[in-house]
Amino acid sequence: MAVQPRARTIVSMLCSALLATTAATLPAHAESPAAPASWEVRGPLGSPTAVVSLDPADGSPTLAVRRAGRTVLEPSPVGLVTEQADFSKGLTFTGRTDRAISERYTIPTGKSHERLVRMTESRFRFRTADGARLDLLTRVAPDGVAYRYVLPEDHGDVVREASAFTLPSTAEAVISAYRRDNELPFVRYQSAAAVPAGTYSMQALFKTDGGYALVAESDLNGSYAGSHLTHTADSPTFGVSPWNDEPIQVSGSLTTPWRAVITGDLATVTESTFTDDLAPKSRVRDTSWIKPGPALWTWLAGGKEAGQSLEAQKKYVDYAADRGWPYEVVDAGWYYKPGQWDVIDPDWQTNSWMPELVRHGKERGVEIQVWLHYTLLTDPVEREKWLSTLERWGVKGVKIDFMDSESQERMRWYDDALEDTAKHHLMVNFHGSTIPKGIQRTWPHVMTLEGVGGEEKRNNTAVQLAALPFTRNVIGSMDFTPGAFHRPFRPNVQSDAGELGLTVLYESGIQNLAGTPESYDARPEARRYLEQLPTGWEETRLLTGDPGRSAVLARKAPDGRWFIGGTFAGAAQDVDVPLRLGAGKWLVETVTDGPSGLVRAPHVVRGGDTLTVPVVADGGFAALACRWYAGRTSCDR
Known part of the structure; x- marks a missing residue:
C-alpha cells in the first residue's frame, strides 16, 4: 500500500x-x-x-x-x-x-x-x-x-x-x-x-x-x-x-x-x-585548588615602584582584605635587583620578600599572584625552579606575559607551561597572548587571558567597549582589567557608572581591578558594588545590545542575585533595558552618573518589565538585582 x-x-x-x-x-x-x-x-x-x-x-x-x-x-x-x-x-x-x-x-x-x-x-x-x-x-x-x-x-x-x-x-x-x-x-x-x-x-x-x-x-x-x-x-x-x-x-x-x-x-x-x-575534556583531575575571584591589581595602581616595595604590597593586601577580595596581584619588579629595572636578582630565591607577603596575606584571607616574563619559563629546568619555588612559598597564581606569538613553536611552549603550572597548583593569567580557543575547558586553571587592548592602553574608544562583549569576550575569559577610575585615558572618563559596569560586562575568571584604593574610597557607591562581586557566574544573559554601539549583560551569582553591566557609545540618552531575569518581583538597584557623583537608586519591577536608565555620553551603568519581598530595601548580601 x-x-x-x-x-x-x-x-x-x-x-x-x-x-x-x-x-x-x-x-x-x-x-x-x-x-x-x-x-x-x-x-x-x-x-x-x-x-x-x-x-x-x-x-x-x-x-x-x-x-x-x-x-x-x-x-x-x-x-x-x-x-x-x-x-x-x-x-x-x-x-x-x-x-x-x-x-x-x-x-x-x-x-x-x-x-x-x-x-x-x-x-x-x-x-x-x-x-x-x-x-x-x-x-x-x-x-x-x-x-x-x-x-x-x-x-x-x-x-x-x-x-x-x-x-x-x-x-x-x-x-x-x-x-x-x-x-x-x-x-x-x-x-x-x-x-x-x-x-x-x-x-x-x-x-x-x-x-x-x-x-x-x-x-x-x-x-x-x-x-x-x-x-x-x-x-x-x-x-x-x-x-x-x-x-x-x-x-x-x-x-x-x-x-x-x-x-x-x-x-x-x-x-x-x-x-x-x-575543546577536549579537562586534563586536570583535581580542580579543588582552582578558585576564581576578584583581585586588586597593583600595576596601574602603583606602577614599577610598588612592584619593588614590600610595604606598598602589604598595604594593597590590607585594602583587598577590607573589601573581601580574595587576591592581590604583584606585577613586574618583585624579582629584580632593588632599585634596578629588568635586572633579575641572581639570588631571588633567598633575597625575595615574597614569602613574607604571602604570610601577611594568609593572615588576612588574601592570596598572592605574581607576574613573570615568559622567557623565565622557556627552559624546562628554569621553569621547574620558578614554579616549584612559587608553590613552596604559597603563591596561588602566575601572570605570564609577552609570549606575543601564535607560532607552532610557541603553542608547544603553551602545552608545556600549562602542564607544569597545573602540576604545581598555580592558576594562570596569560598576557601578550593568544586568545582562549577552548583552553579553559582543557586546562581549567587558566583563569583569564589578555588578547585585548585593556584598561592600560590609551587607544580604546566607546565603540570598542561596546564591541568586546560580542567578539573577544564571547570565546573566553578576558583580562581587560576594569575599574581604573583614576585613568584619564579611558573612553568613558565622564562615566564612572560605565566603568563600574565593565566589571560585570566583561567576564574574567580573575577579575583584576585596576584602580587605586584612593579612587575607590572617593567613590563609595562603586566600592560598595565591587565588594559584592562574586567569585564566578552561574548564568549569563544578554539583555540588549548592538555590537559597537551598546551592550547590557546580566550575570547570575551563585547566591541567586543578578549583576548587570551596560556600556553605550554616543550621545547621552535614556535607555530601555528588558529585564530577562525570571518571573516575579525584583528589587533592582541601579548605579548611574549624577551631577555630584554616582547615584544608587532602587526600583521594584517584575521580571520581563523594561527598566529605563539614564546614561551620559559614551557612558554606561551598573545594577544589582535580587528577589523582592515586603520591606526589602537593599540587595546587599
Whole structure:
C-alpha cells in the first residue's frame, strides 16, 4: 500500500529526531561513492544546518551554513595542502559516519559553571586520485557549526589551508586587524566586502540574513599554529592562514584545530560556550585548588615602584582584605635587583620578600599572584625552579606575559607551561597572548587571558567597549582589567557608572581591578558594588545590545542575585533595558552618573518589565538585582 503524504512527513520527522538525539551508540553507516554531491548535517532541534558539497567538475569540497532556510555562510572552500598531497581538489567521496554527542561538564570560569553539550557529528571521508585520505569532521550544535581535518596518515608538513568563510554580500562586519598580541580594536563595516584587504583576527562577527555569525577557532595546541583571517578587497570571503604562513610541522597523523562559526540571534552568540564545548575534556583531575575571584591589581595602581616595595604590597593586601577580595596581584619588579629595572636578582630565591607577603596575606584571607616574563619559563629546568619555588612559598597564581606569538613553536611552549603550572597548583593569567580557543575547558586553571587592548592602553574608544562583549569576550575569559577610575585615558572618563559596569560586562575568571584604593574610597557607591562581586557566574544573559554601539549583560551569582553591566557609545540618552531575569518581583538597584557623583537608586519591577536608565555620553551603568519581598530595601548580601 502506498504511503500517504502525511505518513511520509511523520516518518521523515522521526528519522531527523533520531539522528539529532540518539546517544553515541548510533550505528555507523557508509554511503556509496555514487551518493549525491551534497550532504546535510542537522543538529538538535533549533540548530543551524551544515551543507557539505563536492564540486563534480574539479572535486573541490565546500561547506555552507543555513539557519531556518536563510544563509549564514555561503558555500565556502574547505581542505588543505601538504607537502605530498593536495586535499583541496580532485577528491572523491568514499563514505560518511554520524553520531550524536551529549556531554555535561563543569568549569570554574566563564559565563556559567555547568555546561550541557548537544551536537551531531558527521565524518566525511574523501580520497585523492593517489589514494591519500582526508576526513572532514563536522559538528552542528544549537549555537554553531564547526569543522576540522583529520589526516590518518603522514603526508608531510601542511603547506597551506584552503579553508575560508564566504559571507553573504550584504553581511555587516565587526572585525579587528590581526596583530600577534590580539590587541587591536574592532571596527564596524557595512558589508564584508567593504573590509579593507589585510589580515584579521579569528574572532570576527558578521550579521547575515540567517543571523549573527562569529568566526572562531578551538582546540589549538602545539600540533598546529594559531591562525588568522586573510581578506582581499571587494570580496566577501575570508581565508584562514596559520601563523606567518609558515608550514605546520607534522609527524604521523594529524588532527587540526576546529574552524567554528558561532551562530544564531545576538543573544545566542553572546551567551554561547561553543568554543569551550568543542575543546577536549579537562586534563586536570583535581580542580579543588582552582578558585576564581576578584583581585586588586597593583600595576596601574602603583606602577614599577610598588612592584619593588614590600610595604606598598602589604598595604594593597590590607585594602583587598577590607573589601573581601580574595587576591592581590604583584606585577613586574618583585624579582629584580632593588632599585634596578629588568635586572633579575641572581639570588631571588633567598633575597625575595615574597614569602613574607604571602604570610601577611594568609593572615588576612588574601592570596598572592605574581607576574613573570615568559622567557623565565622557556627552559624546562628554569621553569621547574620558578614554579616549584612559587608553590613552596604559597603563591596561588602566575601572570605570564609577552609570549606575543601564535607560532607552532610557541603553542608547544603553551602545552608545556600549562602542564607544569597545573602540576604545581598555580592558576594562570596569560598576557601578550593568544586568545582562549577552548583552553579553559582543557586546562581549567587558566583563569583569564589578555588578547585585548585593556584598561592600560590609551587607544580604546566607546565603540570598542561596546564591541568586546560580542567578539573577544564571547570565546573566553578576558583580562581587560576594569575599574581604573583614576585613568584619564579611558573612553568613558565622564562615566564612572560605565566603568563600574565593565566589571560585570566583561567576564574574567580573575577579575583584576585596576584602580587605586584612593579612587575607590572617593567613590563609595562603586566600592560598595565591587565588594559584592562574586567569585564566578552561574548564568549569563544578554539583555540588549548592538555590537559597537551598546551592550547590557546580566550575570547570575551563585547566591541567586543578578549583576548587570551596560556600556553605550554616543550621545547621552535614556535607555530601555528588558529585564530577562525570571518571573516575579525584583528589587533592582541601579548605579548611574549624577551631577555630584554616582547615584544608587532602587526600583521594584517584575521580571520581563523594561527598566529605563539614564546614561551620559559614551557612558554606561551598573545594577544589582535580587528577589523582592515586603520591606526589602537593599540587595546587599
